[in-house]
Amino acid sequence: xxxxxxxxxxxxxxxVIWKADDIIGTDKQQSAAPPAVTESASASSSAxxxxxxxxxxxxxxxxxxxxxxxxxxxxxxxxxxxxxSPAATPEASEKPSNAADESEDSGDSDSLxxxxxxxxxxxTIEVGKNGVATVTNPESMLVLVNKKRELSSxxxxxDLVKPxxxxxxxxxxxxxxxRKTAASALEKLFAGAQKDGITLKAVSGYRSxxxxxSIFSRNADLKGEEVANRTSARPGQSEHQTGLAMDVxxxxxxxxLEPKFGDTKEGKWLAAHCAExxxxxxxxxxxxxxxxxxxEPWHVRxxxxxxxxxxxxxxxxxxxxxxxxxxxxxxx
Ligand SMILES: [Zn+2]
Numbered sequence: 001x002x003x004x005x006x007x008x009x010x011x012x013x014x015x016v017i018w019k020a021d022d023i024i025g026t027d028k029q030q031s032a033a034p035p036a037v038t039e040s041a042s043a044s045s046s047a048x049x050x051x052x053x054x055x056x057x058x059x060x061x062x063x064x065x066x067x068x069x070x071x072x073x074x075x076x077x078x079x080x081x082x083x084x085s086p087a088a089t090p091e092a093s094e095k096p097s098n099a100a101d102e103s104e105d106s107g108d109s110d111s112l113x114x115x116x117x118x119x120x121x122x123x124t125i126e127v128g129k130n131g132v133a134t135v136t137n138p139e140s141m142l143v144l145v146n147k148k149r150e151l152s153s154x155x156x157x158x159d160l161v162k163p164x165x166x167x168x169x170x171x172x173x174x175x176x177x178x179r180k181t182a183a184s185a186l187e188k189l190f191a192g193a194q195k196d197g198i199t200l201k202a203v204s205g206y207r208s209x210x211x212x213x214s215i216f217s218r219n220a221d222l223k224g225e226e227v228a229n230r231t232s233a234r235p236g237q238s239e240h241q242t243g244l245a246m247d248v249x250x251x252x253x254x255x256x257l258e259p260k261f262g263d264t265k266e267g268k269w270l271a272a273h274c275a276e277x278x279x280x281x282x283x284x285x286x287x288x289x290x291x292x293x294x295x296e297p298w299h300v301r302x303x304x305x306x307x308x309x310x311x312x313x314x315x316x317x318x319x320x321x322x323x324x325x326x327x328x329x330x331x332x
């Protein structure tokens with residue numbers, strides 16, 4: 001079967017091109033140290049509390065309407081944000097030498113091209129009898145998840161860890177987690193921001209299928225299914241289930257997940273620099289027809305540095321980028 005062949009080819013490439021393993025995300029080498037903390041689909045309900053209205057079903061505080069908050073001084077809310085200390089602890093952020101980490105998806109454009117071919121949208125989808133299209137490469141850093149391409153209800157990453165960054169809330173929650181490579185990259189991103197005087201806080205990362213399901217159901221109960229479908233992701237259709245996405249906000253946006261974050265200096269810094277760390281702004285302004293979601297300047301998605309730089313430089317969606325790459329239009 002075709003897909004099987006691609007999977008095998010993918011595994012071979014991943015082994016051969018060791019340094020590029022973070023792009024394809026097969027990551028097998030890195031999961032040698034098993035995360036004691038894997039959240040399975042049972043991660044459940046509690047994480048979803050208080051969530052609301054953002055497109056990807058994220059869990060912003062209440063759908064508060066605070067139109068003027070973007071100009072609020074950082075010190076006015078959450079003073080932790082104004083502390084001068086680095087966002088991430090030294091342990092995590094000052095260790096650039098982790099070769100196996102996310103850092104070196106070096107400039108080998110041939111390997112990226114190969115990975116892009118392997119992860120081409122039309123080669124990474126399987127349509128079931130029920131008509132649902134499920135992605136076949138959920139572990140890839142280039143996996144494409146959207147309303148037309150679902151993750152299996154049983155998929156949960158096996159290398160989830162809690163990045164050592166500041167969060168907008170206290171206490172422990174499964175939504176603090178990301179896959180190991182993405183978590184490490186997020187630590188570097190936040191540390192890099194801090195160096196530029198920008199304090200970011202993480203709001204919501206991993207979300208299990210079960211959690212997403214409960215969020216969607218609640219929204220459907222509250223607002224009706226049609227509205228819920230516009231304002232939150234159906235289970236399986238949220239990128240948060242990949243463990244590669246994190247919602248990020250700042251004191252200046254009251255840690256809300258609202259488009260106004262894009263207008264803050266933190267939001268602008270994030271858009272300008274996230275690619276250096278392997279992240280993209282996944283839901284671009286004006287690309288709703290392509291992504292299925294409206295502008296979300298707070299939602300960053302890890303794809304690996306080289307792909308991220310190309311995507312952000314070209315100003316395209318992940319959908320368009322992968323499609324173009326598959327058609328041979330992207331030569332690095
Ligand atoms: Zn999000």
